[in-house]
Amino acid sequence: MCGATVVSWRVNNQEQLFVSKLASFDGKKAIRGGIPFVFPQFGPWSFGAQHGFARITRWNLERPPERLHNGDVEAIFSLMDNEFTRSMWNYQFRITYRLILREKELHFHIGVYNPSKELTMTFNLLLHTYLKVPDVRRCQITGLHGCTFMDKTRNDAMYQEGREVVTVNEWTDRIYQHTPQEHIITNVVSGRKMRIHKYNFPDTVIWNPWIDKAREIGDFGDDEFPNMLCVEAGHVSSPVILLPGTAFEASQILQIIIEGNVSRKTKRNR
């Protein structure tokens, strides 16, 4: 429950998320892998730790995992402002984080409520998804063609993506803006495809530290960079502006695409 970080997601008994072998679970720092919850800041923060406090704060378990009538498993977490959060960010807030597990899907529904009567709050929110991959150099990411991106490896310079599909062959740290609701990532675990469907998350961050940066990260193995790819749905290039008494909602669905039916059909047609 520390940071409400999802640290494992198995489909057909195969792990889909990357967690570093050096990750620390002591609750003092963010877990290196899984899906940390980034809020209220993305990136360095003058008031607190990089990527905000949500990923290092203890959340409440509102509803423990429970099987619903339709077979889905649901769990609900929540986070409210407290002394610790207000010491960095003096706002009242209430976050509800609802997770739904299906056979090949994991759904994330987020609601952020501003209970204040007079204060508008602004924040970033991002799901820092670490996908486990056999070899990142073989992954292709769709849906980024034509999008403007900020390249953090080149002093935040802005570019436009010219490639139909994006591949990662070097240190990569980019904030793609106004991305479509769907990305497909090829060659994840077992050579399958992963669909990321997002709602109210206008940005997609692509990150892999590669060789040199990996060495600089204490809780990340030097040899682990080929086995992870971060594809992060977020609201980060512009902040969410939340008026008093209103709520912001966003969601993400991760889905493993099993193409068995297609190949069976192809065989029959032969």
Ligand SMILES: O=P(O)(O)OC[C@H]1O[C@H](O)[C@H](O)[C@@H](O)[C@@H]1O
């Ligand atoms: O080391 P962390 O604080 O978890 O951040 C890990 C990474 O997160 C994001 O992907 C940022 O774009 C990167 O610049 C950052 O290095």
